[in-house]
Amino acid sequence: QSALTQSASVSGSPGQSITISCTGTNSDVGGYNYVSWYQQHPGKAPKLMIHDVSDRPSGVSNRFSGSKSGNTASLTIAGLQAEDEADYYCASYTSTSTPYVFGTGTKVTVL
Amino acid sequence: QVQLVQSGPEVKEPGASVKVSCKTSGFTFIDYHMHWVRQAPGQGLEWMGLINANSGTIDYAQIFEGRVTITRDTSLNTVYLELRTLRSDDTAVYYCVREGDGYKKFDYWGQGNLVTVSS
Numbered sequence: 001q002s003a004l005t006q007s008a009s010v011s012g013s014p015g016q017s018i019t020i021s022c023t024g025t026n027s028d029v030g031g032y033n034y035v036s037w038y039q040q041h042p043g044k045a046p047k048l049m050i051h052d053v054s055d056r057p058s059g060v061s062n063r064f065s066g067s068k069s070g071n072t073a074s075l076t077i078a079g080l081q082a083e084d085e086a087d088y089y090c091a092s093y094t095s096t097s098t099p100y101v102f103g104t105g106t107k108v109t110v111l
Numbered sequence: 112q113v114q115l116v117q118s119g120p121e122v123k124e125p126g127a128s129v130k131v132s133c134k135t136s137g138f139t140f141i142d143y144h145m146h147w148v149r150q151a152p153g154q155g156l157e158w159m160g161l162i163n164a165n166s167g168t169i170d171y172a173q174i175f176e177g178r179v180t181i182t183r184d185t186s187l188n189t190v191y192l193e194l195r196t197l198r199s200d201d202t203a204v205y206y207c208v209r210e211g212d213g214y215k216k217f218d219y220w221g222q223g224n225l226v227t228v229s230s
Contacts (some may be wrong), residue, residue: 029175034215038156045206046156051216089156092140093215098172100146105205109212 001096004029004103006089010037012080022073022090030071034093037066037075042102044085049088050075070085077108086111113137115207115221122227123197130193131224133207140188141165144210146217147181147192149203153187157203161210197228 005023012018022029023038029035035053038046048057050066053073063078073092077084090103118132133145147159160171165229169181180193180205190207211218 032215036216039216045220047220048216048218051211051214051218059216068168091156091158091217096173098158098163099170100158100172102148102158103156107171107213 001028001094001098001101004090004092004101006103006106008104009107009109011111012111014080014082016080017076017078018080018108020075020077020088020090020108022071022075022092022103024071024092024101025103026071027096028092028094029068029073031095032093033068035066035068035073036091037064038089038091039084039086040089046089080110082110084108090096113209113219115209115219117205117207117221117224120225120227122229124230125198125228127197127228128193128195129197129226130191131198131205131226132189132191133221134187134189135154135209136188138209139184140183144214145181145183145190146208146210147190148206148208148217150206150223151200151203159192159205164190194226197226199228202226202228 007022037050047097053068054066088106114136116134130226146161162169183190208217209219
């Protein structure tokens, strides 16, 4: 099972919106609404930001939103803030012999 | 509150085995699936396997089949990961993770264990 494909880096100025993409196949992203997104600051454990494609856990800012079209899921961060600078990973349930797969990760830089 | 507290860092020689633990509290352990995810230095996240804390049923990533064992002790609310025949590329931070209500999402993470494989 190959990792889901994410762009290596995305940057934006404070207040702008950015979108991170996560591309898989119809065996994972395209086949299930079980895409989740994680934020990881340096030296810290990942934090769940979005689950089930577009649902936000309690306590996560509504500036974070998720969507999916076909085999590609997306995470949008609106009103970019300095604290959003981090690595972001998508994950999906899969129908293969390895039931979960992560994305390659995207480094978000706030200019 | 939910807590996942992992054991400390480990240094092992190539070919050895390591067993790391994750003690949980703040929730009903047997109601959840527990996972292990690792992250090599400067690299991304890699899913390793899971255990149904109630039934003990396990599922491993194919890449680790035969080298990894995940177990749990329901009396201690603790989950364990054993990795055998260690190689230098097993050097990583190993995280235990709870699969959240409604399934298929990782809602709580342990603090991570650094396992270093070096001669």
